[in-house]
Amino acid sequence: MEEIKKLVRIITTRVKKNVSLIDVISHDENPSKEQQLFNGIQKGLYNTDDEASLGMYESDSTDQRFRMLKSRLRYKLYNLLYFVDFNDSKVNIGFPYEQECHSYIFRAKVLFKEGEYDLAEKHVNKALAISRESEFTELTLSGLRMLRLIYSELCRPNHLRKTLGRIKKYEELLRIEEEAESIFCMKKLQLQKSVHSRKTHLDSTLKSVQQLKSLWEKSKSFNVFERYYRLKIRSNELLGEFEGILEITGEAEQMVKSGTVNPLRFDMRYNVFIKTYAYLRAKDYKNGMIYAKSGLEHIGRSSRNWFSHMENYFLMALHSGDYVLAEDLIGQAYRNPHMEKISQRAKERWELYKAYLYFLMPNRDVEDVLDFSKIYQKLPFYTQDKQGLMVAIMILEFIDLMKKDKLDIALTKLPNTEKYIYRYLNENPESQREKLFLKLITIMVESSFNPTVAAKKGEKYFNRLKGTPEPGDAFAEIEIVPYEQLWEMMLQNMEHSFVKLDFGR
Known part of the structure; x- marks a missing residue:
């Protein structure tokens, strides 16, 4: 009871008399203006200042009453941040x-x-x-420094001396962690700034990986290990060394099991995602699909991470030729009600995946499954931006026209293809595979869609394509379907729907 009595005294004398808070599940019959605005935003009634001001005061957002109301609500909402609960699987595993x-x-x-x-x-x-x-070294230091004050006030010299020794130990550990953090943050900035910056700083990044490894071996700190682990994975991505990612992610899993790496802090969800991605890029589809399926137990279906993981799982099924599994996976994704939460760019990728899949499915009437006019409306087909999925979109459109025997319309796309190659791909060594495949499409058109002629004329470029490796992660979007596989599929389609065209030559 003594402890409770002390707390009652402190609360009675110190707590603010009018604590401003909002009831997030209010059922009050006479809610305050702040509560009404909160409820309206929560229910989706107010999406802009003008909508809210019109609903609250029948005026526009310049109304001083609305501006003051918004200010009071903002203050109350910030007060609620003290009570935010992070005990779920969606945030960083160590944050709770x-x-x-x-x-x-x-x-x-x-x-x-x-x-x-x-x-x-x-x-x-x-x-x-x-x-x-x-x-959490910094928090440990904060607690020990509090104890230093407390033991000084309570006159406990032995406790104080012991605490001072522990402070010194953790200050040295924090110094190493701060050094590692500075190295990591600078490299992270350089590697995400631009493609040119990534190329320029790649060599120094590899040296920084070794620095972080040395600091981790010296400190055995999880905070240093995490920085080393993340930067090593990123450098391997840039180099296209996906076997290296499989190695470090496998080692990390073993270290977590043995306790060498803290299981309370290690984010197994990220490890599962990046290891699955590495299997995909290393073309180890058999082991990758087994791992991807088992990895789902670590990733909640309501998170965006689940959709990212499923993309890699789906692409492995597609690349391996297991179209039945790919169809099942894409069905799981579209049936997941949380798809609405993912980014627009991610939704566009799933639309492309669906379109490519049904072109590849044997004995499948694509027109019965997909409405390509709607897909074209959803995707930025004619954007002038050279980044992203532009090549995949151009290829999809061309294949669609071939499937429909609209070869005359496909001919009109050739100038756009040649223009795109000239404008964006000619001077970019990381775009050689895209350039070679688009060249094969050009040859197909020039061969009047005759599969025999196209295969013969394109043999040189097809062989060069097979000998050209995919660039590292920093430089290109992953191919939805390997270009070699697409070329063979297009030749087979021409065998079934070949139409001799007169080019006037």
Whole structure:
């Protein structure tokens, strides 16, 4: 009871008399103006300032009453951030532990200010138990520094001396972690700035990976390991060394199992995603699909990560020729009600996947399954942006026209193809595969869609295509269907629907 009595005294004398909060599940029959605005936004009634001001005051957003109302609501919503709950699977795996530590340390500081040193010590020790187990060095230091103050006030010299020694130890560890963080942040900036920047800083990135490895071996800190692990994966992506990613992700899994790497902090979801992606890029489809299926147990269906993982799983099925599995996977994706949460770009990729899949499915009438006019409306087919899925879109459109025997219309696309090659691909060594495949399409048109002639004229370019490896992750979108596979499929389609055209030659 003594502890409760102390808390009652502090709350009675210190808590603000009018704490401004919003009831997120309000059923009040007479809600305040702030509550009405919150409820309207929550229900999707107000999406803009003008809509909200019209609904609340029958005026536009310049109304001073609305501006003051919005300010009061903003203040109340920020107050609620203290009560945000991160105990779910959607956030960084270690954040709930970090949040709990902050909570205990904050309570300890309030209790210390009120002279309740014993209670403050109790909360600091709770924070330290979590922070040490979870390897939050900065929070551990914050707790130990609180203990330093508490033991000084309580006149406990032995406790103070022991705490000072622990502070020194963790300060040295934090120094190493800060060094690792600085290295990682600079490299992250350089590698995401532009393709030119990634190329320019690739060599120095490899040196930084070794620096981080040395710091990890010296400190055995999870925080340093994570930086080393992430940067090594990124550098392997840039180099196109996907076997290296399989190696480090496999090692990480073993280290988590053995306890060498902290299981409370290691994000197995990311490891599953990037390892599955590496299997795809390494073309190890058999092992990759087995791993991708087992990896689903680590990724919640309601997260965006699930859709990203399913993209890689689907592409492996497609590349391996298992179209039945690919159809099942794409069905799972479209039946997932959380698809609405993914980005527009991700939705566009899924539309392309669906279109390519049904072209590849044997004995499938594509027109019965897909409405390509709607797909074309959804996708940015005629964008002038050279980045992204433009080549995949151009190829899809051409294949669609071939399927429909609209070869005369396909002819009109040839100038656009040649223009695209000249404008975007000629001077880019990382686009050689795209350039070679579009050249094969040009040859197909020039051969009057005669499969025998096209195969003969295109043999040189097809062989060059087979000998040209895919660039690393930084430089290109992954091929939805390998170009070699697409070329053979297009030749087979021409065998069934060949129409001799008169080019006037």
